[in-house]
Amino acid sequence: MPTRTMAQKRAQAKSDYDAFLAQCPSRQLLDRISDKWVALILAALGSDGPQRSAGDCAGTPRSMRYSELSRRLAGVSQKMLTQTLRSLERDGLVTRTVTPTVPITVTYELTDLGLSLHHVIRGIKNWAEAHMDEVLANREKYDTHTT
Template sequence: MPTTTAAQKRAQAKWEYDAFMANCPSRRLLDRISDKWVALVLAALGSDGPHQPGAGCSGQPRSMRYSELARRLAGVSQKMLTQTLRALERDGLLTRTVTPTVPVTVTYELTDLGLSLHHVVRGIKVWAEAHMDEVLANREDYDRRTA
């Protein structure tokens, strides 16, 4: 019986991934990328700065320092941001670069894999912002009908 290399096993498994199956590892990935902080970090690493109504932003990926990300993501705790960045680095979605300056400079940047996901997440963010008034009106209508 011929031996199968790890790369061959991964290639075979790739064709067998089905997130609807309870034991599929892609479910854990879906859990990760559906987290609000993950989505916001991915979106932030692709923006030019705070969104100004009517101004738009290019959505071009760029590197950011930890402090920039912390400011951009209002409400994120230091612990949560650190955990999120480590998880994204572990998954290969971003890189962490340490530059030996005084003080040390640490930047985060999307990898090609992270960039491919960034486009999807950014689309969801833009959709949510564009349709929030509609969703709020529907919620009010629903709550009125069911009260």
């Protein structure tokens, strides 16, 4: 068997990725990015604030302090936010910057890789917000017919 370079090995692995296979690493990544807190953090870091309308996807990606993220993500526990931010940093989707001020300032920002995923996540978030009335109506219709 001929020796392959790392680049050749990566190229082969990339062509072998198939999320429908149980052991595929891309499946683990899909598990990670489908988490609600991951999606909301990525959406929050990619916007200037609340949207004006459901279709408004505009916003300039910006860094946010931990406390800003915590306030923006209603219902997230400190433990969950910390764990999620660490996993996003490990995956290269978010960078963490510590500024030696008093008190110390810690900010989080999307990387280029995170920004590319942000656009997809933001679209899904916008779709969910725009179609929630339809989904609720369908749930009600289904529940009355199956009861």
